[in-house]
Amino acid sequence: MGAGGGADSGRARRMPRAVREQQMLDAAVRTFGRLGYRAASMDEIAELAGVSKPLVYLYLHSKEDLFTAVIRREARALVDAVRAGVEPSLPADAQLWAGLRAFFVHTAEHPDAWAVLHRQARTHGEPFAAEVTAMREEIVAFVTALIGAAARQACHTADAPDLAARDVTGLAQALVGAAESLAGWANETGDVSAKEAAATLMNFAWAGLGNLMRGERWTPGR
Numbered sequence: 001m002g003a004g005g006g007a008d009s010g011r012a013r014r015m016p017r018a019v020r021e022q023q024m025l026d027a028a029v030r031t032f033g034r035l036g037y038r039a040a041s042m043d044e045i046a047e048l049a050g051v052s053k054p055l056v057y058l059y060l061h062s063k064e065d066l067f068t069a070v071i072r073r074e075a076r077a078l079v080d081a082v083r084a085g086v087e088p089s090l091p092a093d094a095q096l097w098a099g100l101r102a103f104f105v106h107t108a109e110h111p112d113a114w115a116v117l118h119r120q121a122r123t124h125g126e127p128f129a130a131e132v133t134a135m136r137e138e139i140v141a142f143v144t145a146l147i148g149a150a151a152r153q154a155c156h157t158a159d160a161p162d163l164a165a166r167d168v169t170g171l172a173q174a175l176v177g178a179a180e181s182l183a184g185w186a187n188e189t190g191d192v193s194a195k196e197a198a199a200t201l202m203n204f205a206w207a208g209l210g211n212l213m214r215g216e217r218w219t220p221g222r
Contacts, residue, residue: 021059024049028070033112037067037120037128071121071128074113075135081106082139092150097202099146100179103139104194107183118184136176144172175205 027049031040042063046053060066085102086095107114117135121128148168178201186192 017059020051020055024051024056024059024066025070025073028066029074029110029116030112032067032070032120033115042066067121068127068131070116071131074110074117075131077110077113078103078106078117079135079138079142083142086146092146093206096143096146096150096206097198099143100201101194101198103179104183104186104197108187108194108197111187114183114187118180140169140172140176143175144169147171147175171205175201178204 024045027045028040031045031048035044040063042053042056045066046056049056056066060069082099082102085105086099088095090098117132121132148165151168182197182201186194186197
């Protein structure tokens with residue numbers, strides 16, 4: 001038994017640093033997502049990762065650095081998932097639908113990560129909020145391009161006015177904000193599928209965008 005324990009310890013020691021670090025980040029995502037940044041302890045994270053607390057500090061230096069590393073990794077994973085879900089050869093509405101569905105699938109499959117990005121990182125000041133802002137700006141830029149492509153496509157197939165860049169950017173900001181809130185609500189209720197959430201937002205957004213592309217604008221007092 002002693003020899004077997006030594007072999008297991010040897011394998012643990014030989015585990016590549018990158019793999020061990022990902023285990024720590026996995027444990028940190030779960031702990032931060034469920035307990036919050038303030039309440040989470042390095043002892044809990046180390047225990048969940050199956051390593052000593054000094055090893056966590058050796059690899060990731062401090063609780064603040066660990067939280068920052070978690071935000072960066074999970075933000076990158078979310079952005080990559082949204083981009084990977086969109087096939088550029090599809091029509092504009094299908095691209096937007098695919099991007100929304102990829103977003104809601106990812107946030108549903110990684111609820112702890114979404115809790116970190118959507119709630120924890122935003123409420124604990126810098127540098128955490130800046131990391132989430134960078135992620136959001138990248139997603140907004142991506143959605144802006146999709147909406148702009150939809151508007152250009154409509155202009156080529158119908159008697160539709162050009163949408164101003166300000167309109168396109170504003171719509172993208174609104175759509176991303178709505179998606180963030182809807183993902184939080186869907187995860188909290190637990191009975192809303194990613195497809196249902198994406199369809200809800202797509203119906204809301206695409207109908208309004210369609211009116212704009214036909215030159216039909218709502219104005220106060222109508």
